[in-house]
Amino acid sequence: MVRFRFYTCKIIIVTSVVWFMIGALMLMYYTDCAGNNSLCIKKTVVVKDLPSEDDVKFSKSPNAPKGRFARYSPKEYKLNPSHWPGEMGKAVVIPKEDEILKNEKFKLNQFNLLASDRIALNRSLLDVRMESCRRKQYPSSLPTTSIVIVFHNEAWSTLLRTVYSVIGTSPASLISEIILVDDASEREYLGKKLENFVSKLSIPTKVMRTGKRSGLIRARLIGAAATTGQVITFLDAHCECTRGWLEPLLARIAEDRTRVVCPIIDVISDETFEYVPASDMTWGGFNWKLNFRWYRVPQREVDRRGGERSLPLRTPTMAGGLFSMDRDYFEEIGKYDEGMDIWGGENLELSFRIWMCGGTLEIVTCSHVGHVFRKSTPYTFPGGTSKIVNHNNARLAEVWLDEWKDFYYAINPGARQADVGDLTERKKLRKDLNCKSFRWYLENIYPESQMPLDYYYLGEIKNAETANCLDTFGRKSGEHIAMGACHGLGGNQVINEFDARKVLKENLNTKTNKCHLFLY
Helix, strand or coil: HHHHHHHHHHHHHHHHHHHHHHHHHHHHCCCCCCCCCCCHCCCCCCCCCCCCCHHHHCCCCCCCCCCCCCCCHHHHCCCCCCCCCCCHHHHCCCCHHHHHHHHHHHHCCCCCCCHCCCCCCCCCCCCCCCCHCCCCCCCCCCCCEEEEEEECCCHHHHHHHHHHHHHHHHHHHEEEEEEECCCCCHHHHHHHHHHHHHHHCCEEEEEEEEECCCHHHHHHHHHCCCCCEEEEEECCCEEEEECCCCHHHHHHHHCCCEEEEEEEEEEECCCCCCECCCCEEEEEEECCCCCCEEEEHHHHHHHHCCCCCCCEECCCCCCCCCCCEEHHHHHHCCCCCCCCCCCCCHHHHHHHHHHHHEEEEEEEEEEEEEEEEECCCCCCCCHHHHHHHHHHHEEEEEEEHCCCHHHHHHHHHHHHCCCCCCCCHHHHHHHHHHCCCCHHHHHCCCCCCCCCCEEEEEEEEEECCCCCCEEECCCCCCCCEEEEECCCCCCHHCCCHHHHHHHHHHHHCCCCCCCEEEEC
């Protein structure tokens, strides 16, 4: 009896051990914690300085060269484990005990660096394309492209995540090279360490240095001059490309080399790095101050496409950070205006030039690329931001706006005083390209523009008794305006002829308020 009990206990113990081992193996298999996966050690994963390709979990194909990453084709696109931070574009929430550290790091790049560093460099994202876009087939003989990415003191994780997303979502045969242009960064990790790191990538990737702070415009020109692909694709240094982003862009250029194409720019939260798809029913425009703005696509453009939202839409302007363009056409149409400084206004200048000089500007709704939108810039500008923007916009106005430059100067009197430099070459370029007038642009490309097509005078409405002027105080369209001390500087007190009639009719009692119209 005792012996029977002994063997029974032995069997129970052995059976329990076997089932425990089976359970442990299954747990390791399904949580991806088997092998040398260092990312499964902690619940909160910090992927900051990944020293080897094993740590970033790129799957290799049997034919991949040793020590290099294999690209994902649509059929072999693999997802990271869902419990990794930020996977599928989910928000990363920083624990309260790390709040102080998060706020300190936020100042470095004006986004949540702590959250970014906890996300894998090759994080998986949802396929945000419309179903009709997923079914589209593209020619096998698409042009190749060179990717140009300019950076200045960029965070390691956002810069490398941009690069990895390009490699992980693009057919390798379509990318000639990735060119990273360092605009005089001061952070040590962006030096030799970066060069060594990118030298291991499957797509030829090189780092170029400007030597001195040159700004986005001139740095992009340096990168563009080194490209070998048939198409140049410009990306910002804090982007994430999604599945199928590249082929739709290249296909449009393959059909017509004078097309300049942009993806839908999705939002990556600067606070949590959540990936939020943007609407395919917005396009680029601008206001009186020549600030780029997103507006709802008008009905006429919806009708032109026959209501098919997967077709590219023609946009009056582009944001400028992300676009593809035939390399030779980029040269022919005048590249960027080298007289512009740092950043600002170059996107509108290029947009006007494309449309007025025979090209087409499109947002390809089947292409999605995420971008970290920051509330403020971490960079400093020589002389201040307003000085740079006024200089650039004044160059734009003098070359491309024709008589509407006076309207712009009335709204932005500071730009009138800007030193625009030598415009001889840019004006000659416009003449040589036989470009159309700005009136043609407003009538045919952007009739929805806030710029009045015809106006007879600009001025201010002044109360003769109080010496106060009507002032918008920067309020939005549809909001009430008010009276304020006249300053004679234009800006928020500028009224054009049609606005003056409407304002006098709707806002003033002309029997009790004596008003004078002062012209500029």
